[in-house]
Amino acid sequence: MRRYYLSKLCQALVTISLVVLVVFALLRFMPTTGYFSKEEYREMDEVARNAYLRSLGVLDPTLVQLKNFLAKLFRGDLGRSMTLYPKSRIQDILRDKIKYSVMFNAFSWVVSAVIGMPLGIAMAKNKGGFVDSAGTAYVVAVRSIPSIIIHFFVQVYLSKWLGLPMLFKMNQPASWILPTISLSLGSIAGYAIWLRRYIVDEENKDYIKFARVKGFSQNYIMVRHVFRNAIVPIAINFPSDLLMLISGSLVIEGLYSIPGMGGILIKSIQAMDNNLVQILVLLFSTLSVFGVFLGDIFVSFVDPRIKLQDKED
Amino acid sequence: MKRKLASLMVTILLLSVVLSGCGGKTPAGPEVSYWDEYKSTFSSGITTLNPFTLPGTSYYTFIANIIDGLVETDVYARFVPALAERWETNEDTTVWTFYLRKGQYWVDSTGNKTQWEITAQDFVDSLKYVADPANGAKNVSTILGVVKGLRAYYDDLADIDEGIDIGKTRDEVVAAFEETVGVKALNDYTLQYTLSGPTPYFLSYATLELFLPIEKEFMEQVGEDFGTNKESLLYCGGYYISHWERDKQIIMTKNEHYWDKDKITLKSLNFEAVADGISSVELFQRGQIATTSLTSEELASIKSTEWEDYVYLSDKTLTTYWFTFNFKSKNPEFQTAIQNLNFRKAIYAAIDRVTLSAIWEPENPEFFCRYTLLPEGCMFDENGRDYTDYPGLIEYKNGNPFQPEKAREYMETAIAELCDAEGNIKGVVPGTKVDMLPIEEFTVDGKLPIDILYTSGSSETEMKKALLVKEMLTTYLGEENVNVILGFSRNSFTNEVWALGNWDLVDDSYGFRFGDPSANLNRITTDGSLNDSQYEVPEFDALVEKANRIYTINERYAAFAEAEKWMLDNAMIIPYMTGGGSYRMTRVVPYTTPQGYFGMAGYKFKGAKIQDKPVTKEQHAQLKAEYEEALRALSGN
Numbered sequence: 001m002r003r004y005y006l007s008k009l010c011q012a013l014v015t016i017s018l019v020v021l022v023v024f025a026l027l028r029f030m031p032t033t034g035y036f037s038k039e040e041y042r043e044m045d046e047v048a049r050n051a052y053l054r055s056l057g058v059l060d061p062t063l064v065q066l067k068n069f070l071a072k073l074f075r076g077d078l079g080r081s082m083t084l085y086p087k088s089r090i091q092d093i094l095r096d097k098i099k100y101s102v103m104f105n106a107f108s109w110v111v112s113a114v115i116g117m118p119l120g121i122a123m124a125k126n127k128g129g130f131v132d133s134a135g136t137a138y139v140v141a142v143r144s145i146p147s148i149i150i151h152f153f154v155q156v157y158l159s160k161w162l163g164l165p166m167l168f169k170m171n172q173p174a175s176w177i178l179p180t181i182s183l184s185l186g187s188i189a190g191y192a193i194w195l196r197r198y199i200v201d202e203e204n205k206d207y208i209k210f211a212r213v214k215g216f217s218q219n220y221i222m223v224r225h226v227f228r229n230a231i232v233p234i235a236i237n238f239p240s241d242l243l244m245l246i247s248g249s250l251v252i253e254g255l256y257s258i259p260g261m262g263g264i265l266i267k268s269i270q271a272m273d274n275n276l277v278q279i280l281v282l283l284f285s286t287l288s289v290f291g292v293f294l295g296d297i298f299v300s301f302v303d304p305r306i307k308l309q310d311k312e313d
Numbered sequence: 314m315k316r317k318l319a320s321l322m323v324t325i326l327l328l329s330v331v332l333s334g335c336g337g338k339t340p341a342g343p344e345v346s347y348w349d350e351y352k353s354t355f356s357s358g359i360t361t362l363n364p365f366t367l368p369g370t371s372y373y374t375f376i377a378n379i380i381d382g383l384v385e386t387d388v389y390a391r392f393v394p395a396l397a398e399r400w401e402t403n404e405d406t407t408v409w410t411f412y413l414r415k416g417q418y419w420v421d422s423t424g425n426k427t428q429w430e431i432t433a434q435d436f437v438d439s440l441k442y443v444a445d446p447a448n449g450a451k452n453v454s455t456i457l458g459v460v461k462g463l464r465a466y467y468d469d470l471a472d473i474d475e476g477i478d479i480g481k482t483r484d485e486v487v488a489a490f491e492e493t494v495g496v497k498a499l500n501d502y503t504l505q506y507t508l509s510g511p512t513p514y515f516l517s518y519a520t521l522e523l524f525l526p527i528e529k530e531f532m533e534q535v536g537e538d539f540g541t542n543k544e545s546l547l548y549c550g551g552y553y554i555s556h557w558e559r560d561k562q563i564i565m566t567k568n569e570h571y572w573d574k575d576k577i578t579l580k581s582l583n584f585e586a587v588a589d590g591i592s593s594v595e596l597f598q599r600g601q602i603a604t605t606s607l608t609s610e611e612l613a614s615i616k617s618t619e620w621e622d623y624v625y626l627s628d629k630t631l632t633t634y635w636f637t638f639n640f641k642s643k644n645p646e647f648q649t650a651i652q653n654l655n656f657r658k659a660i661y662a663a664i665d666r667v668t669l670s671a672i673w674e675p676e677n678p679e680f681f682c683r684y685t686l687l688p689e690g691c692m693f694d695e696n697g698r699d700y701t702d703y704p705g706l707i708e709y710k711n712g713n714p715f716q717p718e719k720a721r722e723y724m725e726t727a728i729a730e731l732c733d734a735e736g737n738i739k740g741v742v743p744g745t746k747v748d749m750l751p752i753e754e755f756t757v758d759g760k761l762p763i764d765i766l767y768t769s770g771s772s773e774t775e776m777k778k779a780l781l782v783k784e785m786l787t788t789y790l791g792e793e794n795v796n797v798i799l800g801f802s803r804n805s806f807t808n809e810v811w812a813l814g815n816w817d818l819v820d821d822s823y824g825f826r827f828g829d830p831s832a833n834l835n836r837i838t839t840d841g842s843l844n845d846s847q848y849e850v851p852e853f854d855a856l857v858e859k860a861n862r863i864y865t866i867n868e869r870y871a872a873f874a875e876a877e878k879w880m881l882d883n884a885m886i887i888p889y890m891t892g893g894g895s896y897r898m899t900r901v902v903p904y905t906t907p908q909g910y911f912g913m914a915g916y917k918f919k920g921a922k923i924q925d926k927p928v929t930k931e932q933h934a935q936l937k938a939e940y941e942e943a944l945r946a947l948s949g950n
Contacts, residue, residue: 033807036451039824041807042842044454051446051471080537085559086361086368086449088541096559166595167587257586259358259560 100260101248108183116191124199198230240291358560363540377916386909419547433498435526461495517828520912631825632892657884659723663789705878752800768816830873
């Protein structure tokens with residue numbers, strides 16, 4: 001048991017260090033001309049360009065930069081952004097932004113679980129019936145229409161019909177509704193269709209048929225056997241969903257002007273903001289690796305078939 | 314109670330009728346009501362407000378309103394006092410002395426006066442800050458050559474940081490700043506700049522962000538955080554930042570301690586992030602913001618609605634677009650041909666500028682064509698005469714150089730000079746391989762047609778332009794004479810094209826930084842920083858050199874005009890278009906705010922009036938006519 005956790009933990013740490021090191025090295029291969037606009041590049045002479053690069057700290061040898069980065073990191077200092085938010089403390093940037101993404105992702109998570117799971121169960125119970133067809137139609141529509149179009153309709157038309165504000169404002173809770181709807185549409189469909197599928201799979205298994213023959217009530221079978229087994233493939237993602245609450249949606253945050261984490265990684269790569277990219281990569285890779293790790297552990301509690309403990313433990 | 318209230322209201326109503334009657338001429342139309350707040354949007358976040366390391370000129374909108382410089386401009390773009398009450402300069406304009414307003418204090422992000430007074434030392438400290446390469450003020454290159462000793466100071470520090478031993482330590486160099494660099498606080502309220510050479514146009518530099526003051530003690534307190542949030546800045550402009558939420562909103566509130574606070578008409582300036590342009594037009598129509606720009610699609614969508622009447626075209630900018638040739642091209646056919654004056658003139662006459670300008674502005678393309686290298690409407694001599702109206706240039710300014718018949722004639726002459734009877738280009742070895750990878754690779758045959766590689770960026774409009782230029786050259790010069798090869802850079806134009814010289818013909822654009830022809834003419838000399846063409850033009854160099862040493866404005870302009878004319882006569886560079894010209898709608902009454910072309914001059918909201926109803930075309934035209942009338946009256950013509 002302990003050995004299992006330890007080996008998983010080591011794997012996780014190795015993965016994270018490799019990702020961070022590779023990204024760190026790759027960033028240093030980018031040509032430094034990217035730090036200047038076309039006119040700046042020509043207006044500044046060699047001396048001025050070098051001086052500017054030095055002030056950014058990109059002229060130091062890669063190993064020195066790595067050493068500085070790690071030393072700071074262990075002191076709990078995330079450093080300062082270079083070009084995307086010049087000189088701002090990265091911890092301030094993240095603190096400002098993470099709260100918005102977490103807020104909306106949490107809303108959407110709750111909304112989609114509360115609507116999506118019952119929908120999936122209802123579809124499975126009612127296989128081939130009206131609810132099932134309607135649900136399938138919804139899922140197909142959400143999955144096949146490009147999401148940007150759906151978001152656009154939600155923003156423009158729903159805001160008109162319901163009289164809701166188009167742009168997000170923190171002190172105006174009515175403006176939180178549309179972004180939450182936009183964020184939830186897709187994941188409701190996800191929860192519904194997967195849960196339906198797992199339940200249907202499970203219901204066709206022999207032990208369920210046997211239970212039915214034994215005369216257990218349908219509800220007892222559903223709760224006691226079917227749901228508990230069907231939820232496993234979904235439950236394995238819970239921990240990583242929880243951790244990844246901090247990653248924002250590029251499109252939706254942009255549309256509603258939510259100053260969250262959406263697109264910050266892309267923007268920082270475009271701005272060649274090495275410091276910020278490193279921290280973000282470290283953060284996201286740690287969270288996703290640990291998400292998987294925690295998922296494994298979490299499942300061992302949910303899934304009746306998995307026991308990590310040895311008998312004598 | 315009710316009755317009392319009613320009678321009170323009646324009284325107020327009557328009073329207001331009487332009072333508005335006193336206004337004299339009351340037009341029949343509806344009352345114009347004004348906003349007391351400017352509301353606008355920004356699309357990309359405000360990332361830093363350190364005035365010396367601004368990522369772009371769009372940030373001037375913020376900085377110009379929160380920190381005052383020595384001088385500012387009025388609605389007629391004339392320099393007027395700001396933090397400096399008055400100024401004077403010596404005979405040859407090498408020494409400029411500014412006398413500061415007394416009793417001006419820095420204000421913090423709550424709008425309260427701090428203990429720090431704005432003194433001459435604040436300006437010395439700020440120059441010291443930007444002159445230190447470690448602080449990463451990119452724009453400092455613009456002024457390194459202007460203030461005496463600044464370049465040497467900067468280079469010394471850069472060398473030391475590079476690890477080169479110059480016999481002095483960093484601390485020694487920094488300590489000697491005030492002796493070596495030409496800026497001095499004679500006393501608390503007297504500031505003196507000593508310049509590298511006579512600079513009659515120094516005031517247009519003084520509006521740059523690089524000459525803004527800073528409070529050293531405060532800087533030391535906040536350290537590296539300077540300018541990263543509202544608390545880590547001090548303010549001395551018409552507004553201070555009262556709210557700054559990263560990537561979301563920024564609110565500037567009127568500074569009650571501002572020296573000119575009576576002219577601050579708006580109580581706050583409010584900027585909010587909006588992701589795409591659609592919502593900004595939508596917000597404008599809903600009356601939530603004061604101005605918006607329109608893309609051509611948005612313009613089409615409001616055509617023949619009531620909103621059409623509010624659309625106007627923003628003014629052209631000082632930026633000039635031009636074509637340049639590669640005189641040291643790796644392509645031997647072009648390299649040989651381009652040395653020939655008639656060949657250059659042929660290309661010069663074959664480019665239809667109006668058609669190119671129509672890519673951006675189909676309705677009124679002529680308006681955005683520019684046939685001189687330097688912009689019009691920003692440099693005037695004592696008599697109010699525009700630099701581009703000087704003899705030699707005015708002919709270029711007013712005549713359309715696109716002349717297809719002439720182009721053909723020049724081409725014939727050029728071919729007669731360049732080729733032998735069989736159409737072999739003299740001096741070109743047939744079968745030479747031209748390696749311009751990653752752009753293009755081809756083999757030249759040493760015969761007509763002459764191969765020309767036109768390298769362009771890969772945006773949609775740039776590609777459109779490239780196709781048009783190809784069409785023009787082949788049509789007007791003859792398919793049998795020129796063969797235009799189009800090449801497109803994939804990622805970085807700098808890396809793939811400029812650095813490797815992978816081009817024969819290229820399109821480029823340049824801004825214009827300060828109010829003197831030398832701003833750009835000095836940069837296109839043989840050794841100039843914009844001479845990517847690698848031409849050698851000793852005649853032009855000599856003309857510029859001569860002009861640089863003349864300090865009476867009209868003689869100076871005449872001399873520069875002569876130099877510029879030489880460049881155009883010899884078709885070394887082909888100017889064709891101005892920057893600017895986007896469609897906009899606005900509620901800000903035109904010409905109520907300070908105008909200006911250089912530095913932060915045109916960005917202040919001082920005196921702004923924002924009317925509830927958008928400005929119509931008619932109102933715009935009327936105000937423009939009145940404004941131009943007033944300008945003419947001022948210049949005495």
